[in-house]
Amino acid sequence: MKLPDTMKAVVLTGHGGLDRLEWREDVPVPRPGAGEVLIRVGAAAVNNTDVNTRTGWYSKSVRGDTGSAAAEGYDGASDADGGWSGALSFPRIQGADCCGRIVAMGEGVDPTREGERVLVRPMYRPEGGDADALVTFGSERDGGFAEYTTIGAENAVRIDSPLSDVELATFPCAFSTAEGMIQRAGLGAERVLITGASGGVGSAAVQLAKRRGAHVTAMTSPAKRDALTALGADATLGRDDAFPESAFDVVLDLVGGPRWPGPLDALAIGGRYVTSGAIAGPIVELDLRTLYLKDLTLIGSTRQDPRVFADLVRYIEAGEIRPVVSQTHPLHELRAAQEAFLGKSHMGKIGIEISDGA
Structure with a gap:
């Protein structure tokens, strides 16, 4: 398929309040590198880690709960340790959850994977990294709050399920x-x-x-x-x-x-x-x-053995666990979705639908 040059996405411009989430329609579509795939994102979901990273709550200078200043950001949160693993680079496309389809492959990836429906493994050890190294999708690299995203082919895990993209996107993180x-x-x-x-x-x-x-x-x-x-x-x-x-x-x-x-x-x-x-x-x-x-x-408990996500996909396909989706928002309403998330009146997850209209 012919890929567009630009896409819609919500971009985090720095630690702080909801105003740091910027809706853009001119973000370059990423191209998959060697060993990577390009995914057309069908849906994502909201997680505490998305909010905590945005606000800089992970900084040791923040001592309060995760919600008291989550709309405005935390005064004194340090950029040096505002991400869960330390400093974060901006701008960043967040979104630790992603369900979609592979639409392009980088060098070395099996071409028959095009069209595959996948879930993205939200945490993984980078190839060649030390034993303690860990990458979180939507934190150390761009994530699912966009029409397209890239990931190493081994971390785009095939899923065979009758559930919708939104339902599946509530599982990974x-x-x-x-x-x-x-x-x-x-x-x-x-x-x-x-x-x-x-x-x-x-x-x-x-x-x-x-x-x-x-x-x-x-x-x-x-x-x-x-x-x-x-x-x-x-x-x-x-x-x-x-x-x-x-x-x-x-x-x-x-x-x-x-x-x-x-x-x-x-x-x-x-x-x-x-x-x-x-x-x-x-x-x-x-x-x-x-x-x-x-x-x-x-x-x-933060770092996960690779078998954790493999087991999770197996449970989903066997129908042993089910999604709990309280509400769904389009991508351009991500700020509103996070506001609803912070209200804590919902049960389970808040889904983000990412369609042609985003």
């Missing part, structure tokens, strides 16, 4: 984050508490924990309890309820903040605590006696 947490915890048929359970990662964790045979307790607002029960939660706790003492083998915590160390109090002896987010604030208080007297294990 949130579900791979949740599956990474669960795999690090070694979760089996055990008692697990999931905080922030109504969000994208939390609702994914509910489903993924259930498929492993766990007894799932979801912590959420009262208005979302029924929806989480329908997703598979065996029990629910209000987000302001007291943490039950020594009641769980594993806690998957996405919240952090002032309710700490409640999640540790809730763990049984030998329990495992896994965190991959801190929407209520990153600075917490820890009584070391709780940690060592209960023989607890504390686990941080």
Whole structure:
């Protein structure tokens, strides 16, 4: 097919408020390099990491929650460490989620892949990079908030599913984050508490924990309890309820903040605590006696084994997990979509539809 010279995209011009997201219709269409493919993006979705990167919340100079200044940006956030892995280069096209079709291939890519429907692996180790190197789609390289995007061919993973592009686009970032947490915890048929359970990662964790045979307790607002029960939660706790003492083998915590160390109090002896987010604030208080007297294990979870995304695609194709899409916006309404995301009244994910009209 003949490719256009320019495309529509939302471009992040720097750390700050929603005004840093600029709608443009003259962005050059990227060309795939050796070993890469060009994808015509069908849909993307909104994630906490998109918002946190925009605001510079990852900077160690920011000590508050992820939402209090997310519309305006955080005063004092440092450009030197405003991205999750350090400094970010601008302008940047964000969007950690992407579903689309391959429309062109770079040198060395099998030409029969043209037309393939794919999901983009949101995190990967660059070829030739050291063991700790990691690239996040939409952060260290341009992502899915555009009509076209490029990625290494091995990270454009074929998907065979009757689900829509928007539905599929809600899986990659949130579900791979949740599956990474669960795999690090070694979760089996055990008692697990999931905080922030109504969000994208939390609702994914509910489903993924259930498929492993766990007894799932979801912590959420009262208005979302029924929806989480329908997703598979065996029990629910209000987000302001007291943490039950020594009641769980594993806690998957996405919240952090002032309710700490409640999640540790809730763990049984030998329990495992896994965190991959801190929407209520990153600075917490820890009584070391709780940690060592209960023989607890504390686990941080960001980097993912390649099998995480491969497993996720397999679960989708087998119909073992389902998308939770609360609303959908066109790409040119990305600011409005992020405003809705920050309101936290939604359940699951907010999709971004990217069509010819964007």
